[in-house]
Amino acid sequence: MSVLVYTENWDGKFKKLSFELVSYATGVAKMLNTTVTAVSIGKVDENELIRLGNYGANKIININSDKLAVLDSQAYSSVISEIARKENASVIIISNNNTGKAIAPRLSVRLKAGVGSGVSRLPLNLNPFTVYKRTYSGNAFAHLVIKSDIKILTLAQNSFDLIETPVNATIENMNPSIDGSLLKTVIKDIQKQSGMILLTDADIVVSGGRGMKSADNWGPLVELAKLLGAATACSRPVSDEGWRPHDEHTGQTGKIIAPNLYIAVGISGATQHLAGISSSKYIVAINSDKNAPIFEAAQYGIIGDAMKVLPKLIEAVKELKK
Amino acid sequence: MKILVCISNVPDTTTKIKFAEGNTSVDTTGIQWVINPWDELSLTRALELKDDTTSGIKSVTVIHVGPAASEPTIRKALAIGADDAIRVNAVSSDAWFVAAQIAEVIKKEQFDVIMCGIESSDYNGSIVGGMISEFLGIPSVSAVSGIKFENGQAIIIREIDGGKEVVSVPVPFVAIVQKGIAKEPRIAAMRGIMMARSKPVKLVEPVQVDPLTQIVEFEKPTPRAACKFIDADSPALLLDLLQNEAKVI
Numbered sequence: 001m002s003v004l005v006y007t008e009n010w011d012g013k014f015k016k017l018s019f020e021l022v023s024y025a026t027g028v029a030k031m032l033n034t035t036v037t038a039v040s041i042g043k044v045d046e047n048e049l050i051r052l053g054n055y056g057a058n059k060i061i062n063i064n065s066d067k068l069a070v071l072d073s074q075a076y077s078s079v080i081s082e083i084a085r086k087e088n089a090s091v092i093i094i095s096n097n098n099t100g101k102a103i104a105p106r107l108s109v110r111l112k113a114g115v116g117s118g119v120s121r122l123p124l125n126l127n128p129f130t131v132y133k134r135t136y137s138g139n140a141f142a143h144l145v146i147k148s149d150i151k152i153l154t155l156a157q158n159s160f161d162l163i164e165t166p167v168n169a170t171i172e173n174m175n176p177s178i179d180g181s182l183l184k185t186v187i188k189d190i191q192k193q194s195g196m197i198l199l200t201d202a203d204i205v206v207s208g209g210r211g212m213k214s215a216d217n218w219g220p221l222v223e224l225a226k227l228l229g230a231a232t233a234c235s236r237p238v239s240d241e242g243w244r245p246h247d248e249h250t251g252q253t254g255k256i257i258a259p260n261l262y263i264a265v266g267i268s269g270a271t272q273h274l275a276g277i278s279s280s281k282y283i284v285a286i287n288s289d290k291n292a293p294i295f296e297a298a299q300y301g302i303i304g305d306a307m308k309v310l311p312k313l314i315e316a317v318k319e320l321k322k
Numbered sequence: 323m324k325i326l327v328c329i330s331n332v333p334d335t336t337t338k339i340k341f342a343e344g345n346t347s348v349d350t351t352g353i354q355w356v357i358n359p360w361d362e363l364s365l366t367r368a369l370e371l372k373d374d375t376t377s378g379i380k381s382v383t384v385i386h387v388g389p390a391a392s393e394p395t396i397r398k399a400l401a402i403g404a405d406d407a408i409r410v411n412a413v414s415s416d417a418w419f420v421a422a423q424i425a426e427v428i429k430k431e432q433f434d435v436i437m438c439g440i441e442s443s444d445y446n447g448s449i450v451g452g453m454i455s456e457f458l459g460i461p462s463v464s465a466v467s468g469i470k471f472e473n474g475q476a477i478i479i480r481e482i483d484g485g486k487e488v489v490s491v492p493v494p495f496v497a498i499v500q501k502g503i504a505k506e507p508r509i510a511a512m513r514g515i516m517m518a519r520s521k522p523v524k525l526v527e528p529v530q531v532d533p534l535t536q537i538v539e540f541e542k543p544t545p546r547a548a549c550k551f552i553d554a555d556s557p558a559l560l561l562d563l564l565q566n567e568a569k570v571i
């Protein structure tokens with residue numbers, strides 16, 4: 001038996017979520033009294049691979065194959081399911097991000113394994129195997145029993161702390177046979193964001209709503225974000241109006257994020273907006289209306305005009321950094 | 323080519339969720355049911371493709387796994403513009419069950435493009451679309467924010483974590499769609515509502531499938547501490563709290 005965890009890298013470096021995933025997998029393995037095997041697909045060197053051992057991965061399967069250069073969900077799930085069988089995995093852990101959402105359901109069918117998606121805590125119970133998962137866009141959480149022999153869990157990003165439990169990991173290089181007929185995804189163009197803090201990875205997010213009044217008013221918000229090392233986000237009407245790019249839209253129909261700190265400026269706090277940000281550890285609201293529902297979700301609030309509060313806050317951050 | 327759009331029936335997104343039967347189920351009294359927001363956008367894009375005579379898309383069918391009580395949601399999809407509908411007559415028990423039922427229907431009736439939303443707003447599973455594709459052994463593209471056809475070939479934009487890719491896969495395939503796929507959901511016009519009454523809804527009996535998962539209990543999110551208000555003129559106090567109390571900066 002083992003716990004299998006699928007890790008992801010970005011240009012050869014593991015994403016933070018990979019360490020979260022391995023920390024989580026180690027927690028599950030402890031409960032089951034077994035070991036953790038991590039899978040890495042892509043060009044990652046040995047020094048980087050071995051870092052997974054810091055979080056408890058006992059074995060690291062390293063696959064660097066040209067055939068897997070493009071995410072093809074069919075090919076990826078075929079490779080991972082083979083490894084799961086070989087490693088006799090009873091629990092498989094994957095991120096609940098775009099990549100994970102592409103792979104997990106296909107893996108589920110290949111292994112006849114029930115999926116608990118968007119888990120944010122260790123399993124509540126082993127017998128029956130019960131996980132705690134987000135439902136109703138964060139308005140409720142469910143205890144979900146997974147009845148199949150193999151279980152697949154997709155972990156919500158930023159929901160599980162990194163836990164260092166160093167072990168001496170062994171690296172196994174693998175060259176899996178890949179059925180060419182499965183490789184059907186052809187890439188025509190790639191537009192990668194670079195040099196920016198990814199919204200879904202960010203520890204701090206500064207977000208603006210309709211209360212920012214116009215596209216021209218974003219300067220101070222972006223400045224505050226830069227000073228805090230934060231990513232920028234917005235509410236839906238803001239991206240609909242074209243004040244900010246679409247990939248900044250958070251909420252039910254946008255990105256779902258869980259930073260340590262979410263600063264909402266001029267955002268009313270509609271249910272659909274909260275659906276995307278309610279898992280943030282701390283929420284700060286800046287709003288001119290003391291009755292805005294965002295203050296019910298926030299731990300810290302400033303009542304005031306964003307255009308007056310932001311410059312003062314920026315000055316205070318600069319002062320603090322001195 | 324024919325498109326099949328998978329439709330889930332969910333509580334309106336502003337619903338205050340309450341539980342029933344000792345927190346084992348959701349209290350459905352007074353709930354307003356709607357087409358899952360993603361599915362509504364996916365249907366909208368499917369209809370736009372059909373309207374575009376160069377796309378090669380000739381028809382749009384919607385499918386729903388659910389009891390007769392969810393018929394109004396199917397009628398709404400027909401009123402928006404779907405040509406016909408299929409209802410698998412079963413109470414959906416989990417994603418595995420739903421995906422298996424839909425895959426079974428697709429095996430019998432040919433579709434070239436199957437569209438699913440990235441998640442349903444009730445169970446937030448993000449799994450049905452991918453499962454359907456694996457049950458059928460056909461390609462799937464996830465996090466799709468754009469789709470068009472050029473010379474019979476699908477050109478698909480998918481969101482990756484940290485960017486976008488333009489990809490192509492041969493038909494038949496499953497497109498799992500998200501934000502960006504269509505601008506605004508199409509709204510049913512009076513004529514559409516009238517026409518929907520006479521559009522065919524095919525009833526299919528479910529195949530035997532045992533669900534793999536079951537929700538045994540619901541709970542409310544952990545309540546947060548009440549908001550501490552800080553005077554607009556003392557932002558340094560906020561930073562102090564964030565640094566020393568919350569420890570997040």
Ligand SMILES: Cc1cc2nc3c(=O)[nH]c(=O)nc-3n(C[C@H](O)[C@H](O)[C@H](O)COP(=O)(O)OP(=O)(O)OC[C@H]3O[C@@H](n4cnc5c(N)ncnc54)[C@H](O)[C@@H]3O)c2cc1C
Nearest residue numbers: 209210211235236251252253266267268272273288289306
């Ligand atoms: C199916 C569906 C899905 C949706 N999905 C999403 C989603 O994913 N994300 C999302 O965000 N929304 C979503 N919405 C829209 C949502 O219902 C709200 O309309 C939206 O979140 C409101 O955005 P807002 O807070 O920026 O604007 P408003 O609600 O207009 O709020 C603006 C706020 O700014 C404050 N304000 C005004 N002036 C100032 C000032 N000078 N200084 C400080 N504060 C000021 C006001 O007091 C107010 O609270 C969805 C809606 C539907 C129906």
